[in-house]
Ligand code: FAD
């Protein structure tokens with residue numbers, strides 16, 4: 001493994017924020033020898049988010065979809081520094097990021113600053129709540145490992161509390177009402193996983209809850225999964241109704257209290273009405289919002305004044321209004337959906353760009369040296385020989401610099417909808433393929449397996465799937 005070294009003064013310092021899809025895909029392909037690379041993230045692992053909904057019910061154990069950053073950093077040619085910390089502020093003028101150790105154990109220094117020549121912002125997004133009162137206090141999100149663990153614990157807590165001695169029937173109904181707000185892919189996949197958990201395991205282990213356990217998905221728009229084709233939306237809605245998951249579309253949540261949500265929908269007379277929906281578990285999945293550290297950076301750059309959803313970037317992913325800051329993934333606005341697919345392609349693009357910049361820096365230094373040599377060459381032959389080398393290097397430089405802008409190639413959208421069914425909108429060479437069903441489910445599984453980063457993760461996920469099939473999911477509450 002590369003040794004820890006002091007930063008090389010002849011190289012630029014490249015600071016990368018985050019260890020999510022964008023940053024990790026950049027790191028994996030980056031030639032680290034061209035830069036002093038520093039990674040800052042509050043999470044010392046990469047998280048394979050597409051399988052996170054499966055962790056909420058224990059179909060997959062969370063550690064199976066985590067990959068320690070140290071695992072792949074140690075394979076890099078030159079040492080990469082990793083600081084487990086949150087970036088609290090980016091000072092664009094001073095070229096400094098401020099970092100803070102948020103972990104339980106803190107040393108004498110818990111906050112400091114890191115100067116950069118080049119910066120990549122890959123901090124992702126936070127959960128949108130639209131300022132709706134009570135969401136943060138009472139709802140559970142589904143973005144990080146801790147969220148999935150909280151949900152898993154809460155499901156079991158609701159089930160056990162519902163079977164507590166002398167519990168009132170209304171209270172039992174409330175406790176076993178699992179409400180999911182947001183009909184995007186996160187909400188749909190979670191609702192499907194939860195219903196599977198109930199059908200396959202919970203109703204066997206705790207038969208008393210069988211009549212009252214119920215999953216409801218609440219969506220403000222007229223349908224769920226807006227990014228999928230009409231045919232697949234209908235397929236999903238039909239499957240949900242067969243699975244006995246209730247979908248409440250055109251229903252917008254306005255307020256959340258500890259035991260019920262208040263939602264606005266049109267009554268039978270067409271007039272808007274506010275209704276109270278009691279719940280035991282509330283999972284809030286209404287999409288992304290901009291992180292404060294990103295908002296603050298946007299405020300420092302006049303060219304970002306009109307951007308609302310994140311850092312506006314140009315076709316080379318440079319943050320508009322800057323020259324040395326790039327952004328990838330959910331915190332960047334480049335006219336693509338905030339998905340893992342986009343983030344990882346953006347990260348890979350930046351790796352190519354930086355590798356090329358690193359190489360061209362080396363060639364330019366070489367050219368400078370050659371042109372000095374040419375001036376000092378004593379004879380015509382010597383001058384000619386150097387001239388030839390200069391021409392060769394100029395050719396190489398042109399080749400290296402030939403890199404087009406970022407282009408996203410959409411491989412398709414895929415979502416699990418429960419009862420071993422999945423939906424897929426796949427754009428292939430010949431056109432679009434929209435499929436749903438059990439075959440698609442196997443496709444979904446193999447697609448995710450092939451995407452799972454390391455062999456270790458792949459094997460762990462397969463073992464979890466087999467384990468859940470053989471023994472059922474674990475219903476103990478940690
Ligand atoms: P992230 O992956 O969120 O990573 C952000 C990183 O920045 C994290 O390491 C975080 O710890 C770190 N960070 C946060 N704040 C700071 C800070 N202040 N300083 C430094 N570091 C910071 N997309 C798909 O294409 N297909 C799917 O099937 C799919 N399924 C999903 C399922 C779920 C449950 C969720 C939540 C998302 C899913 N997505 C999917 C979307 C996908 O996960 C995101 O689009 C993707 O994670 C974005 O990558 P990113 O690198 O921008 O951010």
Ligand code: NAD
Nearest residue numbers: 182183184185186187219220221252253286287338414415
């Ligand atoms: P989303 O933005 O896709 O969907 C959120 C939904 O919540 C919207 O349909 C919105 O109308 C609804 N909503 C908002 N406020 C509401 C309210 N007050 N009451 C009721 N409904 C409300 O969010 P997501 O599902 O978290 O996904 C975020 C991103 O991650 C998306 O880009 C998505 O494509 C990606 N993702 C992809 C997959 C996959 O490909 N399988 C899985 C998960 C997430």
